Amino acid sequence: MTKDECFFLGKIVGKFSFKGEVLIKLDTDVPEMYTEMESVLIEYNENLVPFFIERSSLQKSSLLRVKFEDIETEEDAEDLVGAFTYLPLTMLPKLEDDQFYFHEIIGFQAIDTNHGNIGEITSVNDSTAQTLFEIKKDGKEILIPINDKFIEKIDKPNKTIHLSTPEGLIDLYLG
Structure with a gap:
C-alpha cells in the first residue's frame, strides 16, 4: 500500500x-x-x-x-x-454531499459566481493559518481561502465547486 x-x-x-x-x-x-x-x-x-x-x-x-x-x-x-x-x-468516514476531504477535490473545477471557471484545484494548502484552495488557471496560481461563506455548492459527480468570492479577490491574481 x-x-x-x-x-x-x-x-x-x-x-x-x-x-x-x-x-x-x-x-x-x-x-x-x-x-x-x-x-x-x-x-x-x-x-x-x-x-x-x-x-x-x-x-x-x-x-x-x-x-x-x-x-x-x-x-x-x-x-x-x-x-x-x-x-x-x-x-475514511462517508461525508455528507456538502462536505469533502481535501484529497477528494484535487482536479475539481472552481466556478466563481462573477468570473465563471477560474481553474482547476491542484492542491489544498493547510500549512497556513487559513486553509487555501490552490487553483491553476493559464499558468497562474489563485489562492482562495476555504471558507463556508465562499462555498456555494459542491458537485461531486461533475467535479466542480461553485464559489462566491469577495469582490476583487480573484482580480488580484488574474488582473
Whole structure:
C-alpha cells in the first residue's frame, strides 16, 4: 500500500509506559472514531508497515494511547517515536454531499459566481493559518481561502465547486 492510497492519521509523539505503549497525536476533529482500530500503517524506513493494536484509549483530547503487538519494551517504543501513522482511504468516514476531504477535490473545477471557471484545484494548502484552495488557471496560481461563506455548492459527480468570492479577490491574481 502506498501513501497515495492512505490518509495521514497522526504522529507518534512519545512513549507512555515502560511496557512499550506509545502516544499518537491524532490529526482529526473526532478522535473518538479511532479508538477501536485493529491496526495502523506506520511509516518506517520509507515504507508503510502494518502494526497491529492490542489495545488503545484516548489520553486527553487528541492523544491516542496505543499498545502494539510485539512492541514490549520502552526501547521498542522509542524506535517508533516521531513516525507518521496512516490508514487506508477506504477507512475514511462517508461525508455528507456538502462536505469533502481535501484529497477528494484535487482536479475539481472552481466556478466563481462573477468570473465563471477560474481553474482547476491542484492542491489544498493547510500549512497556513487559513486553509487555501490552490487553483491553476493559464499558468497562474489563485489562492482562495476555504471558507463556508465562499462555498456555494459542491458537485461531486461533475467535479466542480461553485464559489462566491469577495469582490476583487480573484482580480488580484488574474488582473
